[in-house]
Amino acid sequence: EVQLVESGGGLVKPGGSLRLSCAASGFMFSDSGMNWVRQAPGKGLEWVSSITSGGNYIYYADSLKGRFTISRDNAKNSLYLQMSSLRAEDTAVYYCATYSGSYLPLWGQGTLVTVSS
Amino acid sequence: SYEVTQPLSVSVALGQTARISCGGSNIGNKNAHWYQQKPGQAPLLVIYRDNYRPSGIPERFSGSNSGNTATLIISTAEVGDEADYYCQVWDRDTVIFGGGTKLTVL
Numbered sequence: 275e276v277q278l279v280e281s282g283g284g285l286v287k288p289g290g291s292l293r294l295s296c297a298a299s300g301f302m303f304s305d306s307g308m309n310w311v312r313q314a315p316g317k318g319l320e321w322v323s324s325i326t327s328g329g330n331y332i333y334y335a336d337s338l339k340g341r342f343t344i345s346r347d348n349a350k351n352s353l354y355l356q357m358s359s360l361r362a363e364d365t366a367v368y369y370c371a372t373y374s375g376s377y378l379p380l381w382g383q384g385t386l387v388t389v390s391s
Numbered sequence: 392s393y394e395v396t397q398p399l400s401v402s403v404a405l406g407q408t409a410r411i412s413c414g415g416s417n418i419g420n421k422n423a424h425w426y427q428q429k430p431g432q433a434p435l436l437v438i439y440r441d442n443y444r445p446s447g448i449p450e451r452f453s454g455s456n457s458g459n460t461a462t463l464i465i466s467t468a469e470v471g472d473e474a475d476y477y478c479q480v481w482d483r484d485t486v487i488f489g490g491g492t493k494l495t496v497l
Protein backbone atom coordinates (compact mmCIF):
# COMPACT_ATOMS: atom_id res chain seq x y z
CA GLU A 275 0.00 0.00 0.00
CA VAL A 276 1.26 3.44 -0.92
CA GLN A 277 1.42 5.51 2.24
CA LEU A 278 3.17 8.05 4.39
CA VAL A 279 3.08 7.77 8.17
CA GLU A 280 4.22 10.63 10.37
CA SER A 281 5.38 10.26 13.95
CA GLY A 282 7.19 12.19 16.64
CA GLY A 283 4.59 14.78 17.51
CA GLY A 284 3.62 15.62 21.05
CA LEU A 285 3.66 18.26 23.75
CA VAL A 286 6.79 20.39 24.04
CA LYS A 287 7.58 23.49 26.06
CA PRO A 288 8.30 26.82 24.40
CA GLY A 289 11.95 26.96 23.40
CA GLY A 290 12.14 23.20 23.16
CA SER A 291 12.98 20.92 20.25
CA LEU A 292 11.26 18.06 18.50
CA ARG A 293 12.09 15.75 15.61
CA LEU A 294 9.33 14.56 13.34
CA SER A 295 9.64 11.50 11.14
CA CYS A 296 7.74 10.37 8.06
CA ALA A 297 7.95 6.73 6.97
CA ALA A 298 7.23 6.03 3.32
CA SER A 299 6.13 2.75 1.82
CA GLY A 300 4.69 1.36 -1.39
CA PHE A 301 6.57 3.62 -3.79
CA MET A 302 10.12 4.59 -4.77
CA PHE A 303 10.84 7.06 -1.98
CA SER A 304 14.32 7.75 -3.32
CA ASP A 305 12.80 9.07 -6.55
CA SER A 306 10.39 11.44 -4.86
CA GLY A 307 10.77 15.00 -3.68
CA MET A 308 9.17 15.56 -0.29
CA ASN A 309 7.52 18.33 1.68
CA TRP A 310 6.40 19.22 5.17
CA VAL A 311 3.15 21.17 5.40
CA ARG A 312 1.52 22.27 8.64
CA GLN A 313 -1.95 23.34 9.71
CA ALA A 314 -2.60 25.26 12.90
CA PRO A 315 -5.89 24.48 14.68
CA GLY A 316 -8.78 25.87 12.68
CA LYS A 317 -6.45 27.44 10.12
CA GLY A 318 -5.36 26.79 6.56
CA LEU A 319 -2.44 24.89 5.08
CA GLU A 320 1.04 26.37 5.42
CA TRP A 321 4.01 25.01 3.51
CA VAL A 322 7.06 24.47 5.71
CA SER A 323 9.86 22.94 3.66
CA SER A 324 10.81 20.89 0.60
CA ILE A 325 13.68 18.56 -0.20
CA THR A 326 14.53 17.04 -3.55
CA SER A 327 14.80 13.31 -4.10
CA GLY A 328 18.54 13.15 -3.54
CA GLY A 329 18.53 15.77 -0.81
CA ASN A 330 20.62 18.14 -2.90
CA TYR A 331 18.18 21.03 -2.85
CA ILE A 332 16.32 22.22 0.21
CA TYR A 333 13.86 25.06 0.57
CA TYR A 334 12.13 26.62 3.56
CA ALA A 335 9.33 29.05 4.17
CA ASP A 336 10.94 32.39 4.94
CA SER A 337 9.26 32.60 8.33
CA LEU A 338 10.88 29.36 9.50
CA LYS A 339 14.43 29.60 8.26
CA GLY A 340 17.01 28.89 10.91
CA ARG A 341 14.70 27.04 13.29
CA PHE A 342 13.61 24.03 11.23
CA THR A 343 15.80 21.56 9.33
CA ILE A 344 14.50 19.06 6.80
CA SER A 345 16.45 15.92 5.95
CA ARG A 346 15.92 12.46 4.54
CA ASP A 347 17.43 8.99 4.63
CA ASN A 348 16.63 7.20 1.38
CA ALA A 349 18.06 3.93 2.72
CA LYS A 350 15.41 4.03 5.45
CA ASN A 351 12.63 5.48 3.27
CA SER A 352 12.27 8.25 5.80
CA LEU A 353 11.86 12.00 5.92
CA TYR A 354 12.60 14.13 8.97
CA LEU A 355 11.92 17.58 10.32
CA GLN A 356 14.09 18.82 13.17
CA MET A 357 12.35 21.70 14.93
CA SER A 358 14.05 23.91 17.49
CA SER A 359 13.28 27.08 19.45
CA LEU A 360 9.63 26.13 19.25
CA ARG A 361 6.96 28.73 19.86
CA ALA A 362 3.26 28.58 20.66
CA GLU A 363 2.51 29.56 17.06
CA ASP A 364 4.24 26.38 15.84
CA THR A 365 1.37 24.38 17.31
CA ALA A 366 -0.12 22.52 14.37
CA VAL A 367 -0.69 19.24 12.65
CA TYR A 368 2.39 18.53 10.55
CA TYR A 369 1.91 16.59 7.33
CA CYS A 370 4.52 15.08 5.10
CA ALA A 371 3.67 14.95 1.40
CA THR A 372 5.31 13.91 -1.82
CA TYR A 373 5.70 16.29 -4.67
CA SER A 374 5.52 15.68 -8.39
CA GLY A 375 6.50 18.60 -10.55
CA SER A 376 4.65 21.34 -8.74
CA TYR A 377 1.90 19.56 -6.82
CA LEU A 378 1.58 17.26 -3.80
CA PRO A 379 -0.12 13.99 -4.76
CA LEU A 380 0.30 11.93 -1.60
CA TRP A 381 -0.14 13.04 2.02
CA GLY A 382 0.28 11.37 5.36
CA GLN A 383 -2.34 11.59 8.10
CA GLY A 384 -0.32 14.09 10.08
CA THR A 385 1.16 14.34 13.56
CA LEU A 386 0.12 16.94 16.12
CA VAL A 387 2.71 19.19 17.70
CA THR A 388 1.59 21.23 20.70
CA VAL A 389 3.88 23.91 22.09
CA SER A 390 2.74 24.91 25.54
CA SER A 391 4.11 25.37 29.02
CA SER B 392 6.18 37.01 -2.60
CA TYR B 393 3.42 35.53 -4.70
CA GLU B 394 -0.04 35.26 -3.15
CA VAL B 395 -3.27 33.54 -4.08
CA THR B 396 -6.67 34.53 -2.77
CA GLN B 397 -9.76 32.41 -2.23
CA PRO B 398 -13.24 33.30 -0.96
CA LEU B 399 -13.81 32.18 2.61
CA SER B 400 -16.99 30.34 1.75
CA VAL B 401 -19.10 29.18 -1.16
CA SER B 402 -22.59 27.69 -1.01
CA VAL B 403 -24.24 25.54 -3.63
CA ALA B 404 -27.61 23.86 -3.87
CA LEU B 405 -27.65 20.09 -3.97
CA GLY B 406 -27.23 18.91 -7.56
CA GLN B 407 -26.06 22.29 -8.84
CA THR B 408 -22.60 23.44 -9.92
CA ALA B 409 -20.15 24.98 -7.48
CA ARG B 410 -17.32 27.22 -8.59
CA ILE B 411 -14.47 28.10 -6.26
CA SER B 412 -12.07 30.77 -7.42
CA CYS B 413 -8.38 31.27 -6.76
CA GLY B 414 -7.00 34.68 -7.69
CA GLY B 415 -3.40 35.57 -8.33
CA SER B 416 -1.36 37.81 -10.58
CA ASN B 417 -1.20 36.08 -13.97
CA ILE B 418 -2.00 32.77 -12.30
CA GLY B 419 -2.92 31.53 -15.76
CA ASN B 420 0.81 31.33 -16.45
CA LYS B 421 1.26 28.87 -13.62
CA ASN B 422 -0.11 25.40 -12.93
CA ALA B 423 -2.90 25.50 -10.36
CA HIS B 424 -3.72 22.52 -8.15
CA TRP B 425 -6.65 21.86 -5.82
CA TYR B 426 -7.00 19.90 -2.60
CA GLN B 427 -10.09 18.80 -0.71
CA GLN B 428 -9.93 18.50 3.06
CA LYS B 429 -12.71 17.09 5.19
CA PRO B 430 -12.74 17.53 8.99
CA GLY B 431 -10.11 15.44 10.72
CA GLN B 432 -8.61 14.22 7.45
CA ALA B 433 -5.50 14.97 5.46
CA PRO B 434 -5.80 17.01 2.27
CA LEU B 435 -6.61 15.08 -0.89
CA LEU B 436 -5.48 16.17 -4.33
CA VAL B 437 -8.56 16.53 -6.56
CA ILE B 438 -7.21 18.54 -9.52
CA TYR B 439 -3.64 19.01 -10.72
CA ARG B 440 -2.13 21.05 -13.52
CA ASP B 441 -5.26 23.17 -13.86
CA ASN B 442 -7.63 20.44 -15.05
CA TYR B 443 -6.32 16.91 -14.54
CA ARG B 444 -8.01 14.49 -12.17
CA PRO B 445 -6.03 11.94 -10.16
CA SER B 446 -7.23 8.38 -10.30
CA GLY B 447 -10.35 7.89 -8.21
CA ILE B 448 -11.56 11.49 -8.36
CA PRO B 449 -15.04 11.75 -9.93
CA GLU B 450 -15.49 13.40 -13.32
CA ARG B 451 -17.72 15.93 -11.56
CA PHE B 452 -14.51 17.69 -10.51
CA SER B 453 -12.85 19.88 -13.12
CA GLY B 454 -10.81 23.04 -13.28
CA SER B 455 -9.86 25.99 -15.40
CA ASN B 456 -7.09 28.55 -15.24
CA SER B 457 -6.75 31.73 -17.24
CA GLY B 458 -5.67 35.29 -16.69
CA ASN B 459 -5.75 36.11 -13.00
CA THR B 460 -8.14 33.38 -11.88
CA ALA B 461 -8.06 29.63 -11.50
CA THR B 462 -11.37 27.92 -10.81
CA LEU B 463 -12.38 24.59 -9.32
CA ILE B 464 -15.69 23.42 -10.71
CA ILE B 465 -17.79 20.79 -8.98
CA SER B 466 -20.81 19.78 -11.01
CA THR B 467 -23.88 18.02 -9.61
CA ALA B 468 -22.77 18.83 -6.08
CA GLU B 469 -23.32 16.17 -3.44
CA VAL B 470 -23.50 16.40 0.33
CA GLY B 471 -20.24 14.48 0.43
CA ASP B 472 -18.51 17.34 -1.38
CA GLU B 473 -18.82 19.56 1.68
CA ALA B 474 -15.25 20.30 2.67
CA ASP B 475 -12.53 22.90 2.68
CA TYR B 476 -10.84 23.39 -0.68
CA TYR B 477 -7.36 24.81 -1.15
CA CYS B 478 -5.70 26.01 -4.33
CA GLN B 479 -1.94 25.72 -4.65
CA VAL B 480 0.73 26.97 -7.00
CA TRP B 481 4.51 26.70 -7.13
CA ASP B 482 6.51 29.90 -7.31
CA ARG B 483 10.26 30.39 -7.00
CA ASP B 484 10.88 27.06 -5.30
CA THR B 485 8.10 27.56 -2.76
CA VAL B 486 4.71 25.94 -2.39
CA ILE B 487 1.96 28.52 -2.04
CA PHE B 488 -1.50 27.69 -0.72
CA GLY B 489 -4.59 29.80 -0.84
CA GLY B 490 -6.35 30.45 2.43
CA GLY B 491 -9.01 27.85 1.72
CA THR B 492 -12.70 27.93 0.87
CA LYS B 493 -15.41 26.18 2.86
CA LEU B 494 -17.95 24.63 0.52
CA THR B 495 -21.46 24.19 1.88
CA VAL B 496 -24.01 22.09 0.01
CA LEU B 497 -27.53 23.26 0.79
